[in-house]
Amino acid sequence: xxxxxxxxxxxxxxxxxxxxxxxxxxxxxxxxxxxxxxxxxxxxxxxxxxxxxxxxxxxxxxxxxxxxxxxxxxxxxxxxxxxxxxxxxxxxxxxxxxxxxxxxxxxxxxxxxxxxxxxxxxxxxxxxxxxxxxxxxxxxxxxxxxxxxxxxxxxxxxxxxxxxxxxxxxxxxxxxxxxxxxxxxxxxxxxxxxxxxxxxxxxxxxxxxxxxxxxxxxxxxxxxxxxxxxxxxxxxxxxxxxxxxxxxxxxxxxxxxxxxxxxxxxxxxxxxxxxxxxx
Numbered sequence: 001x002x003x004x005x006x007x008x009x010x011x012x013x014x015x016x017x018x019x020x021x022x023x024x025x026x027x028x029x030x031x032x033x034x035x036x037x038x039x040x041x042x043x044x045x046x047x048x049x050x051x052x053x054x055x056x057x058x059x060x061x062x063x064x065x066x067x068x069x070x071x072x073x074x075x076x077x078x079x080x081x082x083x084x085x086x087x088x089x090x091x092x093x094x095x096x097x098x099x100x101x102x103x104x105x106x107x108x109x110x111x112x113x114x115x116x117x118x119x120x121x122x123x124x125x126x127x128x129x130x131x132x133x134x135x136x137x138x139x140x141x142x143x144x145x146x147x148x149x150x151x152x153x154x155x156x157x158x159x160x161x162x163x164x165x166x167x168x169x170x171x172x173x174x175x176x177x178x179x180x181x182x183x184x185x186x187x188x189x190x191x192x193x194x195x196x197x198x199x200x201x202x203x204x205x206x207x208x209x210x211x212x213x214x215x216x217x218x219x220x221x222x223x224x225x226x227x228x229x230x231x232x233x234x235x236x237x238x239x240x241x242x243x244x245x246x247x248x249x250x251x252x253x254x255x256x257x258x259x260x261x262x263x264x265x266x267x268x269x270x271x272x273x274x275x276x277x278x279x
Contacts, residue, residue, distance in 0.1 A: 057098070059117040066224040067263050070095070070122035074271040081114060084275040086264040088257060091124040091222070093264060095273065122267075124260060129156050130219040133230075137252065140237060140244035149247075158229065159216040168211050180243040191234060193243060215247065221259040228259065 026034035032049030064070050070093065074082065078097045086093045098114040126134060136149060154162055180195045190210045217230040235246040268275045
């Protein structure tokens with residue numbers, strides 16, 4: 001006699017008798033919710049947890065562009081094993097907030113692997129004003145282009161005086177054809193250019209224009225960075241009576257790298273997180 005069939009028939013009979021009134025006991029789910037079965041067809045119903053059981057790790061990736069926001073994020077969400085990688089070639093810092101620990105702590109190895117799945121990246125774009133200057137550094141500019149540049153960027157210039165600079169710009173606004181004749185670096189820190197005005201085939205007057213030999217620019221290198229002073233050298237190149245103006249900052253690559261490192265060291269100091277510099 002097969003006795004295993006009898007309990008099954010008993011369950012079927014009981015379910016048929018109860019019909020839609022049958023509700024099973026809840027079955028717990030890993031997230032804190034539960035499942036119940038209802039009716040004689042045993043239809044499953046999922047119940048959302050009132051107090052969800054969350055995983056004990058975080059998977060997240062964020063990107064910010066302001067150092068202050070980056071430091072706040074690292075301070076608020078880092079683990080004791082967090083590190084930062086600062087790329088000197090990409091101008092970006094990546095914080096891995098769930099990195100592994102140090103290799104050894106006394107007599108035991110504590111370099112337990114973590115998920116390294118919670119990261120935040122700080123992009124360090126150039127400041128908008130600095131980027132405008134950077135695009136023209138070391139590039140020859142025409143008389144008109146140089147005048148336009150000084151007018152557009154006058155708010156970033158600390159020396160020479162704005163009024164003197166504006167006067168020099170106005171002198172550059174010569175509507176007639178001009179042929180430059182000579183240029184002299186004067187002892188008072190200016191460059192004096194002598195020109196003659198040309199109309200048709202004859203000579204029609206001339207004059208001199210004084211421009212600064214140095215331009216001191218106050219800008220942050222990176223967005224959200226500190227203001228620094230750049231001493232830009234003013235140069236000119238003359239060819240067949242036409243002059244090209246050149247603005248250059250000696251050692252600019254070194255200045256940019258130093259300013260990026262200042263951001264990295266501020267992250268180290270203000271978040272108590274190690275910063276490793278990479279390519």
